[in-house]
Amino acid sequence: MSVSYGTSFAAVEGWLRTFACLLMAGWLVTLPQGAAHAQAPAKPVKLVVLGDSLSAGYGLPATAAFPVRLQKALTDKGVAVDITNAGVSGDTTSGGLGRLDWSVPDGTQGVIVELGANDALRGVDPKIPREALTEIVKRLQARGIKVLLCGMLAPPNYGKDYADKFNAIYPDLAKQFDIPLYPFFLDGVAGNTALNLPDGMHPTADGVDIVVNKILPTVETFVATLAPKN
Known part of the structure; x- marks a missing residue:
């Protein structure tokens, strides 16, 4: 055939x-x-970390700073972010307020506020950081920018009365403005000599990674509220 x-x-x-x-x-x-x-990559959420030396990466290579390590951790989990390091060593809450407008550019969707450690170390009247942080949150919200507030704890050497007044600032503001709060930025690192530089105050690179790992779930939840809506 x-x-x-x-x-x-x-x-x-x-x-x-x-x-x-x-x-x-x-x-x-x-x-x-x-x-x-569906095939197009998601636009990264624009974040700014407004902080002091603890988030700026004092004594560390730039690649080990908190904002850089946080961005990598989020990226590794598939969360697209673009995080700006607006940390200034030695800054108080008043200092952060003074540079707020140029530290947080237009187009920013969310700000992680990490300020207050230097106020506490200097024994500044708690009324001052309370007022400064209040104004920071108000100004950011007026610009349509969401805020994640990182708490700080006062050192014990100023006594219980001072610590009670200072430590209450962060949960009070979180409740007042209905914003998310991460209770203590240095959770898991403070007081651990192996995770701090010789000054006993600033995290080592390993310490920064612990800070990042602990705060990561809170930041993920925060970023989810900032994702652009189609």
């Missing part, structure tokens, strides 16, 4: 010609727009 290959090739050639004509005429259905959008 013989098979006519010529007939089969002719049929295929005719089909290809028809397909090409339909394609050129624009008659073939393209992929739905939704499918194309």
